[in-house]
Amino acid sequence: MYENDPWLRRRAGAGALLALFLLLALALPLWLFRGNDHPLAGAESLDLCAKLSALAPAPDLEPRTARPFGMAGVCQWLGPDQQIRFEASLTTTRNISPQLVADHFGRWRDEVKVTGPDEFAETGEEGERRLYYRRGRNREQLIEDRGVMIWLRGLDYERAEFERLGFEAQTLLRQTAEEAPR
Template sequence: MPELEPRWYRRRRGAGLLLLAFALAAFAAPLWYFRNSDHPLSGQDVVALCDRLDRLPLPEAGWSRAAGTSPGLPRLPGTDAEAAGYCIWRDARGQVAFEAVLSTNRNTRPLGVDALYERMRGEVVATRNDELREADGPGERSIRSRRGNSREWLIEDHGIVLLLRGYRTEDAWFDHAATAALEALRAPPAQPDIVISTSS
């Protein structure tokens, strides 16, 4: 009964290859879009940044930390939120000495952290700085700047953007704190203990 089949349904040469190419494209597009997004926090909307960085080494006694709202990251048009996490450290005099601002792929959608990093990088480069250093790697980029006694380090790491600012801090401590912050953010979050009660 081949005459009852519609004309478009008949077997054609190369139709299988066309279907295979379509299937590969459908699977490859999401993989390409989410490349370099393997950071454990890249899918989070909100991150308790002060809790994640609670073991950050402090340069002197009397420092305190507090969560707050972010003045640090610009809001991109069409994004859901400005920053996923924000934490500040105050010195013994109560002045802000160090701050960390985190943004993730999830809370910067639909543009993502690549667009946020490029925008902020442009602002840092356009600003007059005493020192400016850039480093690129696979899925990780950073730009460091210093102006007077203020330091800033903008880091894009596999799906997150971390902005660190230090005021009146030494270079050695700032570098050590930035490295410790990246390691703390890469660590898996602590799981709460699950208690199962057998009594009724």
């Protein structure tokens, strides 16, 4: 019955071609997002101040959750004069889709270089990079961490103290709900 119909007749190798197509359809997304293993990589929004509650930029600063725009979360620490002294924001793979976090990090790095910061340093490899730069009294740090991007900005910090805060924030954000301090 189907032997004479040009559309319905059996073709040699059709099963292998279908299997190859299915394999590519499943493997390609896994290969593209292979470096996104951060626990928060898929988060659309979260309370960043709650996640970073153990972070202490300075004893007299009060944390405040800010309204994120195009980010998963923003937390600002205000001084006694209500000026923002320290700020942290988190961008995830879901927030910048269809871009990859690595592409976004590279574009940000290029923009920082063009603006001519007072200090500039980059460490690490793709997937786990850090960018340190300073403009006047503002010290900034951009951290790419396996599917998320953490941006920190502080006013009047020394580099060593600011780097310590960056590593501490990265560690706190990598903790799962079971590991988080209570």
